Amino acid sequence: MTLTTPIGRSAASASARQPVLEIRNLSVDYGYDDRAVHALSDVSLTLHAGEVLGLAGESGCGKSTLAYAATRLLPPPGVITGGEVLFTSSRDGHGGDLLTMSDAELRAQRWRDTAIVFQGSMNSLNPVYKIGKQLMDGITAHSPRGFREQARLRALELLEMVGIPNDRLGSYPHQLSGGMRQRVMVAMALALEPEVVIMDEPTTALDVVMQRQILEQIMRLKNELGFSVIFITHDVSLLLELADRIAIMYAGKIVEDAGADEVYRMPRHPYTAGLLHSFPPLHGPRRELGGIPGSPPDLMKLPSGCNFHPRCPHTLEACSVLEPKLGPTEGAEPTRSVACLLHDPAVNPGPVPVELGVRPPSKETA
Amino acid sequence: MSLVHNRKVLAGMILLGFFVVIAIIGPWIAPYDPSMVGPDSLQAPSPAHWVGTTNTGQDILSQLIVGTRGVMVVGLIAGILATTISVIVGVTSGFLGGLGDEVLSLLTNVFLVVPALPLLIIIVGVMPSAGGLTIAVVIALTGWAWGARVLRAQTLSLRKRDFVEAARANGEPMWRIIFFEIMPNLTAIIASGFIGTVVFAILSEVTLAFIGVTSISTWNWGTMLFWAQSSQSLVQGAWWWFVPAGLCIAAVGTSLTLINFGIDEFVNPRLRNTAANAGLLRRKKIRARIGFTPVYRGFTSTRKGEDA
Numbered sequence: 001m002t003l004t005t006p007i008g009r010s011a012a013s014a015s016a017r018q019p020v021l022e023i024r025n026l027s028v029d030y031g032y033d034d035r036a037v038h039a040l041s042d043v044s045l046t047l048h049a050g051e052v053l054g055l056a057g058e059s060g061c062g063k064s065t066l067a068y069a070a071t072r073l074l075p076p077p078g079v080i081t082g083g084e085v086l087f088t089s090s091r092d093g094h095g096g097d098l099l100t101m102s103d104a105e106l107r108a109q110r111w112r113d114t115a116i117v118f119q120g121s122m123n124s125l126n127p128v129y130k131i132g133k134q135l136m137d138g139i140t141a142h143s144p145r146g147f148r149e150q151a152r153l154r155a156l157e158l159l160e161m162v163g164i165p166n167d168r169l170g171s172y173p174h175q176l177s178g179g180m181r182q183r184v185m186v187a188m189a190l191a192l193e194p195e196v197v198i199m200d201e202p203t204t205a206l207d208v209v210m211q212r213q214i215l216e217q218i219m220r221l222k223n224e225l226g227f228s229v230i231f232i233t234h235d236v237s238l239l240l241e242l243a244d245r246i247a248i249m250y251a252g253k254i255v256e257d258a259g260a261d262e263v264y265r266m267p268r269h270p271y272t273a274g275l276l277h278s279f280p281p282l283h284g285p286r287r288e289l290g291g292i293p294g295s296p297p298d299l300m301k302l303p304s305g306c307n308f309h310p311r312c313p314h315t316l317e318a319c320s321v322l323e324p325k326l327g328p329t330e331g332a333e334p335t336r337s338v339a340c341l342l343h344d345p346a347v348n349p350g351p352v353p354v355e356l357g358v359r360p361p362s363k364e365t366a
Numbered sequence: 367m368s369l370v371h372n373r374k375v376l377a378g379m380i381l382l383g384f385f386v387v388i389a390i391i392g393p394w395i396a397p398y399d400p401s402m403v404g405p406d407s408l409q410a411p412s413p414a415h416w417v418g419t420t421n422t423g424q425d426i427l428s429q430l431i432v433g434t435r436g437v438m439v440v441g442l443i444a445g446i447l448a449t450t451i452s453v454i455v456g457v458t459s460g461f462l463g464g465l466g467d468e469v470l471s472l473l474t475n476v477f478l479v480v481p482a483l484p485l486l487i488i489i490v491g492v493m494p495s496a497g498g499l500t501i502a503v504v505i506a507l508t509g510w511a512w513g514a515r516v517l518r519a520q521t522l523s524l525r526k527r528d529f530v531e532a533a534r535a536n537g538e539p540m541w542r543i544i545f546f547e548i549m550p551n552l553t554a555i556i557a558s559g560f561i562g563t564v565v566f567a568i569l570s571e572v573t574l575a576f577i578g579v580t581s582i583s584t585w586n587w588g589t590m591l592f593w594a595q596s597s598q599s600l601v602q603g604a605w606w607w608f609v610p611a612g613l614c615i616a617a618v619g620t621s622l623t624l625i626n627f628g629i630d631e632f633v634n635p636r637l638r639n640t641a642a643n644a645g646l647l648r649r650k651k652i653r654a655r656i657g658f659t660p661v662y663r664g665f666t667s668t669r670k671g672e673d674a
Contacts, residue, residue, distance in 0.1 A: 079652060080659055
């Protein structure tokens with residue numbers, strides 16, 4: 001789906017560049033022995049205060065794994081095999097490395113600092129409790145004793161925030177529609193005013209109208225309450241409208257990390273370019289649709305060198321030998337990085353292919 | 367497949383296997399005839415009588431060994447019978463719903479509230495010559511209701527799941543839905559129900575023999591306890607008379623419980639991988655838990671890129 005107007009993109013995103021969640025060299029395995037699948041290798045990503053960071057990529061590229069590993073929610077047989085995940089509050093500076101926290105610290109940190117809205121999370125509501133009770137439970141658990149009445153008021157306020165009438169507080173989950181339940185889950189995630197909200201395809205189970213309403217609401221709330229969002233989806237066009245910055249993942253690695261507009265208008269990685277050519281643009285000039293030939297690699301048998309080189313239209317000889325690292329683009333643009341040997345002057349001294357290179361943006365869109 | 371990777375299960379299986387072997391070969395390896403009255407009365411354990419003798423000079427070790435068969439046979443037969451009844455009644459009532467469910471649930475509830483042991487005593491009392499098989503049947507008849515109750519509840523939940531709806535939409539016949547879609551999901555409950563019933567059956571049989579309701583001339587651990595009690599072995603300080611039989615009962619119960627621990631990990635494919643790697647996880651000190659992903663930094667296996 002594509003939103004017809006960019007909704008609630010915060011103008012302040014560029015000025016406030018304070019990191020709240022820094023993922024450094026995170027590696028994740030599925031399995032415990034030598035046959036383990038390396039689902040993530042050396043992923044680094046920074047989420048700044050008030051920013052909407054989109055994570056995009058094909059199925060199985062590690063988007064959800066990244067989000068769940070960063071919050072230590074990955075179920076067995078997932079194991080984090082290295083890295084750091086630093087949370088730093090932009091309000092009072094508390095925080096620490098999530099990977100070294102004890103269970104008690106993690107539990108206290110969850111929901112208060114980082115909240116999650118799951119894929120199909122409308123099924124995360126317990127069917128035997130009224131939604132009001134479920135909202136208040138979380139608030140009271142993280143608040144001092146004798147907070148009951150304030151919790152009720154807060155729950156009412158939250159429902160109002162996500163556009164559900166007050167009298168629904170006494171409803172059971174089955175009495176609400178899918179969209180309303182999803183809104184309740186959004187409200188619940190925001191109940192403790194977390195600084196980071198991770199949304200894992202929060203609207204995939206809903207129709208496009210509902211999707212749009214909920215996303216607009218989330219973006220409005222984000223501007224009002226000032227939290228940061230990691231938004232996971234395979235819907236790149238949705239991200240282009242929604243996100244301030246987009247990280248493109250491929251085979252357990254981030255291949256490109258740049259502002260949403262930059263990604264859309266001037267992709268620097270051949271995979272990003274391929275993704276963008278896989279769906280029709282709603283604005284701007286028509287362009288030829290093409291897919292990406294081949295299919296995502298088997299994580300058990302990754303190709304040598306660059307993971308993308310067997311499918312890449314711009315392969316160099318070095319691509320099958322050298323592994324690209326996330327680094328500056330040709331021309332060293334300050335706000336973006338790419339993992340492609342085409343942008344490495346040591347490997348590719350010549351100019352970058354024109355569709356991946358630095359071009360005057362005026363040529364691109366009218 | 368990986369059941370034996372679990373140390374608890376392995377210990378339980380070895381222990382149970384030991385008793386099963388004794389039950390099979392017991393009469394041939396017993397050093398004495400368990401009923402033979404000998405000259406050495408009420409002797410403490412000695413090289414001639416490893417666990418001592420009774421007040422009539424019978425060899426207690428022989429009684430233990432010969433008595434194992436009675437206990438194991440009754441336990442297993444009662445367990446199999448009770449589990450079969452509970453699966454049939456429980457799954458049918460859960461799957462059918464409506465009047466059939468009402469009738470079967472009523473039946474289950476009646477058997478649930480019937481106090482098992484007094485009923486057993488009455489039934490066995492009117493059949494004084496009842497053999498092991500009869501006792502097993504009676505125990506099964508009084509012991510199936512709990513399992514049926516649990517299975518009905520789980521079946522009720524399973525039959526509303528999407529995969530069952532999908533099977534119905536694909537035109538699968540009812541028997542196939544029950545046996546191939548629902549039953550495999552019940553394996554863990556059926557298996558642990560079976561083990562629970564076996565323990566219940568063994569305890570019931572031993573209890574019946576101990577209070578002297580069943581025939582006191584066929585040997586099992588309960589009969590031994592009956593004679594020990596009626597000869598006031600405790601007062602006489604003859605601990606070797608009742609302690610070994612009690613320990614054997616406890617050991618069989620323990621072995622079945624240990625096996626029960628591993629059944630869920632074995633039957634549930636989601637838990638199987640973690641269970642199969644239990645040794646590895648222990649060695650690497652990784653605690654695989656839901657909600658708190660372990661962090662392990664000691665992998666030495668080369669990653670792609672490091673070996674390039």
